[in-house]
Amino acid sequence: MIRRWAADFALGMRLALGGGGVRTAWARLALTAAGVGLGVVVLLAATSLPHMLGARAERSAGRMAVAVAVDGVDPVYAVERNDEFRGRGLQGFLVQPTGSRLPAAPGVERLPGPGEAVLSPALADLLRSPDGELLRPRFSQRVIGTIGDVGLTGPNELYFYVGSATVATQPDAGPVSGFGGEPARRGLDPLELLLVVVGATTCLVPVFVFVVTSTRLAAAARDRRLAALRLVGADRGQVRRIAAGEALLGSFAGLVAGGALFLLVRALVPRITVSAFRGGIFAADVVPDWRLALPALLALPLLACAAAVFALRKVVVEPLGVVRRGTRVRRKLWWRLLPAVAGGVLLAVRAGAGDTLDPAVIAGVVLVLAAVPLVLPWLVERVAGALGGGSPAWLLAVRRLQLDSATAARLVGGIAVVLAGSIALQGVYARAESDHPPAGEVQVLATAFATSLADVQAFTAALHAQPGLGDVPVETRGLVRNAAGEQSSVVVGSCAELAIAGCRDGDVYAVGPGVVAPGERIWFARRTGPPQWTVPADRYHVRTGEGSGLLVTTGALATATSVGLSSNARIPAAGADAVERVRNVVGWNGIVASLGTERDGTYALITRVLAVGSVLVLLLAAGSLLIAAWEQLRERRRSLAALMANGVGRGVLARSLVWQLAIPVVVAVAVAVLAGLALDWLLLTWVVRRPMVVDLATIGVLTATAAAAVLLVTAVTLPVLWRTASPEHLREE
Incomplete structure (x- = not known):
């Protein structure tokens, strides 16, 4: 039995490489691998955060001043300075030696004496550049060396050790005999923990939605191949295993592509200088925690197989063809609402618990967000069925949605999840902001x-x-x-x-x-x-x-x-x-x-990381949507070419494409806003017992951003539409 199953999986992989023509098969595989690969990059990056933050904390602790006397070491008077230059953090120590046997600072060969300085490479480069003109008066000392990586939290950190003869007279200065200690950490309050939970869930749940979407590309062509296999004697169980084999190959290719892309991104990380990554990130710090990454990566092929088999539940693959074009059974709503109801119950059960890292709270957030892409196909089907006539472009779009609303819903499902999570995240963020006293006049x-x-x-x-x-x-x-x-x-x-x-x-x-x-x-x-x-x-x-x-x-x-x-x-x-x-x-x-501009460091770090994560996931959503849209155009090339051959203009086809995405997007935005507000209400009112804050302006901006991403994807697909609608595609491939 195991050998038979292995043979079926292998056959599915071979069909994925050669079914429907080698060129078409490889294009389909490349698109699937790209979609899965983007998800792999996000997962690997997310599981790298613990190691990255831990490594930065260790190096930061390694340069903390120690006042305990050490035999054989002449202490230096030292005082720490936290400064800034045009918004960039500028930190370091002022030191005044008391003898020749100086304590060792991490990454520094010798601490400077009066009139000397040791600078980080980024600070030295800044001082040499035209941008550092206003900073040079603060560093008139003779530079005797640079700080190594072990003494920096990131490659772009502006850090220094400056020698001075007046340190002992300054307040807070004291004798220091060494460097190294434990960083002071404070616990997160319930709202900050809630920010972390909602933000992480918002960033990770869409990844699995995108993987499911990517593994279901070219579903119609796959079903025709499976019907041909039924004609030569394959039973229904074999058909399902062969379909799973095709999905497996795409997911494996995505794992490889995602791993390669992650290594490329990892090599480019030190060049990132945005303020959210204060001081930058060393490439060596971006190491996935395999205790987290391995289960997540193993889940991707299983998810791909499950999605491929689940997609066949209402498709009758018979020797004489695929029964997909007949009268379709209307989708049921009740089971699609079960995850949302279960998530709401879990959050309600934890009412007032205060522990926002409770597994029940995390599971509740995941279930509520996972319900969004499940409800969308039902709602898009109902909306498309209720739409009437109009212009030719409108008619083409509506008829296409009526024939295949599930594909359109899958295309915008990832955007909807990101939008719903972002609205909930923004609600928690607004609540946390209101709990912080407003800043005074700057x-x-x-x-x-x-x-x-x-x-x-x-x-x-x-x-x-x-x-x-x-x-x-x-x-x-x-x-x-x-x-x-x-x-x-x-x-x-x-x-x-x-x-x-x-x-x-x-x-x-x-x-x-x-x-x-x-x-x-x-x-x-x-x-x-x-x-x-x-x-x-x-x-x-x-x-x-x-x-x-x-x-x-x-x-x-x-x-x-x-x-x-x-x-x-x-x-x-x-x-x-x-x-x-x-x-x-x-x-x-x-x-x-x-x-008037002070912010707690931990709170600022959380909000910065979540802001960057939301942008990255939105880009991932747009990229996956673009890949899926390209595949839809490639799959429909013969019908589009036939329309062009019968006199339908390019403008009509372009407007039709816009409507085909715009209608599901409107539905997705409505569902996402309602789901996001509902999740926000559940989290704030039930879990942490705080009044709900609704920021309508921010919700409007988030909604407009999601809509703009879809419009941008549509604009990028237009050149592909012109090539796809060429009359040469009327020939059967």
């Missing part, structure tokens, strides 16, 4: 650290010299500690800046309880070395008001040996170049941050 906060009043004055003068920033107020603050370890805040400024009546330069004002006493010897910031300043007793005043701390005029600090202050300037939002000039003024002795 401003730039520049903070410069100073060790003397001269530093404060130099920063203020340089900032006010920038175009449009001459009137920006600068506030100087700091912390002081007394011998008892008590600390107090300090605000330093002129009498005009402090706005105190009767003030004279040299006065000190104490506000609130717990401040230092007059004549007390104190330290700035860290309590190291001898006291740095004595509070003047003769110019000390107590002032009532809210808060606590010292208000110090600049003249009162004339006797200070050194200070630890920070000058802060809040700058209204300006152009990108103006912000970069402010960063150059601050240099590495401070921080420049954009206020």
